[in-house]
Amino acid sequence: MNVIEYLLVSLLIGSAATVATDPLLVELPNGILRGRDNEGYYSYESIPYAEPPLRELRFEPPQPYARRWDSIFNATTPPAFCMQWNQFAEDADKLIGIEDCLTVSVYKPKNSNRSSFPVVANIHGGIFMFGAPVEQRHEPIMARGNMIVVTIAYRLGPIGFLSTGDATLSGNFGLKDQRLALRWIKQNIARFGGEPENILVLGHSAGGASVHLQMLQEDFSQLAKVAVSLSGNALDPWVVQQGARRRAFEMGRNVGCGLLSDSVELKKCLQSKDASEIVRAVRQFLVVDYIPINPFGPVVEPVDAPDPFLTQYPSDIIKSGSFSQVPWLVSHTTEDGGYNAAALLVKQPDGRELIYHLNNRWYELAPHLLFYRNSAKTVDEMDDYSRDLRQQYLGNRKFSEENYLHIQRLFSDLFYINETLRTIDLQREHGGSPIYYYVYDNPSEKGIGQELSNRDDIYFGTVHRDDYALMFDKKTSEDRPDEKIISTKFLSMLEGFVYSDTGALTYDNCVFPNNIGQKQLHYILIRSNGCEALEIAPI
Missing domain, CATH: 3.40.50.1820 (Alpha/Beta hydrolase fold, catalytic domain)
Structure with a gap:
């Protein structure tokens, strides 16, 4: 081995040793x-x-x-x-x-x-x-x-x-x-x-x-x-x-x-x-x-x-x-649709919130708001669906701030809840791996509903991101004492899930029921004061 070869080998050995001992080097x-x-x-x-x-x-x-x-x-x-x-x-x-x-x-x-x-x-x-x-x-x-x-x-x-x-x-x-x-x-x-x-x-x-x-x-x-x-x-x-x-x-x-x-x-x-x-x-x-x-x-x-x-x-x-x-865990909050519905409370150039414009523009805007403009085969089919949704969630009520929660419920059902239930039902019928489900009900003081609407006078309930914010999402305010406890329990739940040899899942003292092979649909309801296992009839 000549001098140059010796120096190159020495440099390589030294570099490898440094990487092995310095945690910042990978x-x-x-x-x-x-x-x-x-x-x-x-x-x-x-x-x-x-x-x-x-x-x-x-x-x-x-x-x-x-x-x-x-x-x-x-x-x-x-x-x-x-x-x-x-x-x-x-x-x-x-x-x-x-x-x-x-x-x-x-x-x-x-x-x-x-x-x-x-x-x-x-x-x-x-x-x-x-x-x-x-x-x-x-x-x-x-x-x-x-x-x-x-x-x-x-x-x-x-x-x-x-x-x-x-x-x-x-x-x-x-x-x-x-x-x-x-x-x-x-x-x-x-x-x-x-x-x-x-x-x-x-x-x-x-x-x-x-x-x-x-x-x-x-x-x-x-x-x-x-x-x-x-x-x-x-x-x-x-x-x-x-x-x-x-x-x-x-x-x-x-x-x-x-x-x-x-x-x-x-x-x-x-x-x-x-x-x-x-x-x-x-x-x-x-x-x-x-x-x-x-x-x-x-x-x-x-x-x-x-x-x-x-x-x-x-x-x-x-x-x-x-x-x-x-093994798969799927979830939603009780009012996930607050993320989508809160935008209706934003004032338009005429000084009125968008929610009031829906009284005259529902048939125009509903297909854009609710994602069926491109799936409906005809305009009549689209209008019929718009009419049915309005009747189901509002009845004879007007679109207004006073009736906001009825509209938020429409978004929650259509965008998150209904298809979560259908997905679980389909997947447990055609799959074999564990399926777990939780519902989170613990409103944040400053959630995405308040952020998007810039309103603090509307009660939004537990909306989109209220649970995720306690795991990963950056928040604009400090967590409450109960949220800090829930955050710890959520992270402990994830740690246990990834390490489980059987795919079992636990939140605090609540063991998640596996929905595979069940006649009823099972879920864990998580609130500020604890959790409980509940069941609902299959859709």
């Missing part, structure tokens, strides 16, 4: 990265799992990140927002984020009593249109010291879900991003001290629906041990869309591609545009405020699409039995 197939010491935990952020989806890779399935790092990769930068038209942005221009955003971030607690940790992979919500990993909080889990958290950034809105319904522009790119990220976690998490055999995949709202959609892939059981869908599942009416082809070509017209009818030409034109033009054009699809809430979302793809994700409607996949058999 060696991946791409090279070495450096994380950050955050006192109680380590963080390794903005790690790319896919090639940047730019130019010719826009509107394509994600490609695994294969680049080698010439120097140590800086993993101390918080993950960026994927480019989006964000409902919660205060400015009229709601564009935020970047297109090159496909990263995962790993958060590892400092716990000298453990040599490895189970893993929670968290898929954020945002109705497939907005949201970001940086909006999640991992500190409570880090403080407990028992689990690694991994957050996933994925493409959103038209960048993630534009579809012409054919193989050229098939859609579901955001869901394919999630799937690739889950594969990255399975392959690499052991390098961070994670246990690849003990992975829990969790999501809230669109994240919950995403988890369920991932479960409907037959290989999901190779990526995760258990799954949790909070306030969202694949059968909810706002998840899988129809009419995507028309919207795709309308998008082309809006950004200057002309009146095209060929998918190849449309795709080529859209790939040549700046991503900000495409995302800003979302406002052209909104009828009023941020309605419809998600003009771009998951679709059923043709079977000849490249790397197809969803080629059947979720209900048909469940009926076929061709989905992953992993």
Whole structure:
């Protein structure tokens, strides 16, 4: 061995020894990265799992990140927002984020009593249109010291879900991003001290629906041990869309591609545009405020699409039995629809809240609000359904602030509760793995209803995000004493779930009944003062 060879070998040995002893350094197939010491935990952020989806890779399935790092990769930068038209942005221009955003971030607690940790992979919500990993909080889990958290950034809105319904522009790119990220976690998490055999995949709202959609892939059981869908599942009416082809070509017209009818030409034109033009054009699809809430979302793809994700409607996949058999927890709050209904309390330019405009515009706006504009076969069918819903939930009452809770109940039932019950019923009939269900009833002092309506004089009840906020979501105010206790119990529940050899699940002193093989539908009701096991008749 000559001197140069000796020096190179010495450097390699020294580098490997440093990585082995420095917890901030992690060696991946791409090279070495450096994380950050955050006192109680380590963080390794903005790690790319896919090639940047730019130019010719826009509107394509994600490609695994294969680049080698010439120097140590800086993993101390918080993950960026994927480019989006964000409902919660205060400015009229709601564009935020970047297109090159496909990263995962790993958060590892400092716990000298453990040599490895189970893993929670968290898929954020945002109705497939907005949201970001940086909006999640991992500190409570880090403080407990028992689990690694991994957050996933994925493409959103038209960048993630534009579809012409054919193989050229098939859609579901955001869901394919999630799937690739889950594969990255399975392959690499052991390098961070994670246990690849003990992975829990969790999501809230669109994240919950995403988890369920991932479960409907037959290989999901190779990526995760258990799954949790909070306030969202694949059968909810706002998840899988129809009419995507028309919207795709309308998008082309809006950004200057002309009146095209060929998918190849449309795709080529859209790939040549700046991503900000495409995302800003979302406002052209909104009828009023941020309605419809998600003009771009998951679709059923043709079977000849490249790397197809969803080629059947979720209900048909469940009926076929061709989905992953992993223990699954699904949930909703008592008034989940407060997220959607609260927007009706926002004042319009004429000084009146939108809810009053429904008295004259119900037949026009209801199909946009409630996601059946593209599924109804005729205008008469659409109007009949609008009339039936109004009669069922309002009777002879007017749309008004005084009757707001009746309208919120409509949204809760249609968007979350009804399809949760149907999903459980279908899945327990055609599957064999445990299915658990809870309902959360404990209103937050400052929930998403107050945030969206900017009102404190309306009682919203327990709305969307009130439970998830106690696990992961960042809150604008401090948790109440009862919420702190519930938060601890929720996190303990997740720890027990991912470690259970049988897939059993417990919240505090309540053991979740498994709905497989039951005549009645069983659930756990969680309130501020405890929990109880209840049952309802099957739908």
